[in-house]
Amino acid sequence: MLKQMPTSLKMANRTFLFFWVFLAAFPFFWMFLISFRSPVDAFSFPPKLFAPVTLEHFYTVWIVDGFWRQALNTTVITLGTLTVSLTIGCLAGYGLSRYRGSMGFWILIIALVFRAMPHVVMLVAYKPAFWAMGIWNRYETLIIVLVAINQPFTIWMLRSFFVNIPEELDQAALVDGCNRVQTFVKVIMPVMWPGVITTGLFSFLLAYNDFLISSQLMSGDHMTMTAALSNYIFSDDSLAKLMHGVAGAVSITIPLIFLVLFFQKYIVSGLTHGAVKG
Amino acid sequence: MAGIKMVNVKKQYPNGFVAIESMNLDIPDKEFVVLVGPSGCAKSTALKMIAGLEEITAGEMYIGDRLVNDVPPKDREIAMVFQSYALYPHMTIYDNIAFGLKMRKTPKEEIDKLVKEASEILGMADLLDRKPRQLSGGQRQRVALGRAIVRHPQVFLFDEPLSNLDAKLRVKMRTELKQLHQRLQTTVIYVTHDQVEAMTMGSTIVVLKLGQIQQVGSPLELYSFPANRFVAGFIGSPSMNFLDCTIAEENGATYVDTGAFKVELPADKAAKVREHGGREFIFGIRPEDMRKRREKQENYSEAHVHARINVIEPLGKEMYVNMTADGLDFMGIINARFQLAPQEDIELTFNMDRAHLFEKDGDNRSVAHTAKNATSLEDARLAESVDDD
Ligand SMILES: Nc1ncnc2c1ncn2[C@@H]1O[C@H](COP(=O)(O)OP(=O)(O)OP(=O)(O)O)[C@@H](O)[C@H]1O
Ligand SMILES: [Mg+2]
Numbered sequence: 001m002l003k004q005m006p007t008s009l010k011m012a013n014r015t016f017l018f019f020w021v022f023l024a025a026f027p028f029f030w031m032f033l034i035s036f037r038s039p040v041d042a043f044s045f046p047p048k049l050f051a052p053v054t055l056e057h058f059y060t061v062w063i064v065d066g067f068w069r070q071a072l073n074t075t076v077i078t079l080g081t082l083t084v085s086l087t088i089g090c091l092a093g094y095g096l097s098r099y100r101g102s103m104g105f106w107i108l109i110i111a112l113v114f115r116a117m118p119h120v121v122m123l124v125a126y127k128p129a130f131w132a133m134g135i136w137n138r139y140e141t142l143i144i145v146l147v148a149i150n151q152p153f154t155i156w157m158l159r160s161f162f163v164n165i166p167e168e169l170d171q172a173a174l175v176d177g178c179n180r181v182q183t184f185v186k187v188i189m190p191v192m193w194p195g196v197i198t199t200g201l202f203s204f205l206l207a208y209n210d211f212l213i214s215s216q217l218m219s220g221d222h223m224t225m226t227a228a229l230s231n232y233i234f235s236d237d238s239l240a241k242l243m244h245g246v247a248g249a250v251s252i253t254i255p256l257i258f259l260v261l262f263f264q265k266y267i268v269s270g271l272t273h274g275a276v277k278g
Numbered sequence: 279m280a281g282i283k284m285v286n287v288k289k290q291y292p293n294g295f296v297a298i299e300s301m302n303l304d305i306p307d308k309e310f311v312v313l314v315g316p317s318g319c320a321k322s323t324a325l326k327m328i329a330g331l332e333e334i335t336a337g338e339m340y341i342g343d344r345l346v347n348d349v350p351p352k353d354r355e356i357a358m359v360f361q362s363y364a365l366y367p368h369m370t371i372y373d374n375i376a377f378g379l380k381m382r383k384t385p386k387e388e389i390d391k392l393v394k395e396a397s398e399i400l401g402m403a404d405l406l407d408r409k410p411r412q413l414s415g416g417q418r419q420r421v422a423l424g425r426a427i428v429r430h431p432q433v434f435l436f437d438e439p440l441s442n443l444d445a446k447l448r449v450k451m452r453t454e455l456k457q458l459h460q461r462l463q464t465t466v467i468y469v470t471h472d473q474v475e476a477m478t479m480g481s482t483i484v485v486l487k488l489g490q491i492q493q494v495g496s497p498l499e500l501y502s503f504p505a506n507r508f509v510a511g512f513i514g515s516p517s518m519n520f521l522d523c524t525i526a527e528e529n530g531a532t533y534v535d536t537g538a539f540k541v542e543l544p545a546d547k548a549a550k551v552r553e554h555g556g557r558e559f560i561f562g563i564r565p566e567d568m569r570k571r572r573e574k575q576e577n578y579s580e581a582h583v584h585a586r587i588n589v590i591e592p593l594g595k596e597m598y599v600n601m602t603a604d605g606l607d608f609m610g611i612i613n614a615r616f617q618l619a620p621q622e623d624i625e626l627t628f629n630m631d632r633a634h635l636f637e638k639d640g641d642n643r644s645v646a647h648t649a650k651n652a653t654s655l656e657d658a659r660l661a662e663s664v665d666d667d
Pocket of ligand 2 (some may be wrong): 322425437
């Protein structure tokens, strides 16, 4: 048994953690709070904890400025990227985890090199080509680029989850009458889903939060939320505009909080508990 | 139903390690064959090659008359119990056992009947809707067993299927498996590293060491006529005593001289030694082939040895006695009715008809073993206990 911590140390720990969380979370909390206020209240000095609540910024941003359109774009882009990179990632990760030759190692190293490149390098390479082909400002194009950026990571991560599933599980399925595809679908994937969720969450965040690539490749009707948000901040210095930006930022953040809260319990669960001896 | 034939089968793992150099084995249809050997001797590797789960590097593998080198596992009609169980963690016990039947499109009522039957045999009918993680190690092993025995394959492959059960359950399961074999008349290949299990289960035993077959034979053959020192030491418990020795000829008789004692070889063994021509051998005698000396003439070739007792392990009916003769340690089994104490001297009689000689170098091949006409083990024991009373 571990020895109990002395009470004083426990208190010190808690105080420190409390302050740390407060410091880290405060900007978000404040942003959330003032997004429901008129500019006068929002930026009053000294700051007020309570002020009349208004939804006018959200109304302007979502309805008048058409933020719903950008939200839709982001949804399409994110789900597209997620689907493609998880599908390829699962197939490749499974293959690489079971493959015993030496080529697998080099594929993974190459993937790592691509992962290590700054994203802007890809952009420099892709953009003129897309321009020449006339395929920029399209969902598919952005999805392809985001998948390209994301794929090395998903392959690595999914592979390490697959490696943790003992090969004898595949073998048991093969003996029980499955072919390779059935083994993958009926036995391995059902065991894998905590890995898929964890990896999926990271891929989701990458696509959802991407600004660099989407702001360069998409414009007008096809703009994503992050790109649109930057317009509010850079356009001019009017307080009203800034408040719209704040409302937009809150709108982007809220889904993320729910997403992480919802999936957190799956992220850490054990993959194959009970499959083998032990 | 089908036999299995391996012709010059080789297994090299991708990392370059050669687990099996060249294996030749012919297992007739309906046999119960036990593969036995110490850890790492490629028992599991051999099973997995039969199942089609490990690629065969070279050679030919037949199930029945069919060459199966390139046949995928699902078309080989085998059922297997994995050493690590390999249960499907996301399925209930029922579904784990039923999975193989479902994949083979067995009708639902039939599956239900078979699963119930198997779970009855395994004594886990009330665990069917649990998940594997909610079971103990022994229960998991029984599920792994159940997954195999619901099926009616050509060949059963069992990889240490009873290793994690308690002693009582293990004995019960041994009987169940034997009955299953008699009922289904299916070829069974059973892997274990426990020689007692091998002796009690198998009609044929294959002894492996470092991927090489040492000997194939019935339990009694292996016990009485081991092909080399490894088999002699592996089969039988407690294990055979081995003592380095030289051969000496005096007055027309042939003697084995271990340095600690000198015993005369019976004529048949002396002839074998002369035929071989060597001078240095390893003398082997099983603990059960020696007894405390008595006045009466035995009905076998005797040799007498003085020793000092080190340790006594009483087992009830008999005792294991560890002794030293001039610095050489060996073990004997002595009837428990004798009053013995550590540090006492004891005079022993060796049954030289059941003594063994092995070559000193190379593979330690057997030069002389139990005489063909030697009273069988059971007879000798019976005779002894009658005399003793
Ligand atoms: N995938 C692998 N790659 C390389 N070597 C392997 C692999 N699997 C097994 N081996 C080696 O092959 C040899 C035989 O292994 P195997 O698992 O067949 O032994 P075993 O007789 O079943 O042992 P145990 O009684 O411990 O189960 C061992 O030396 C092992 O290290
Ligand atoms: Mg093994």
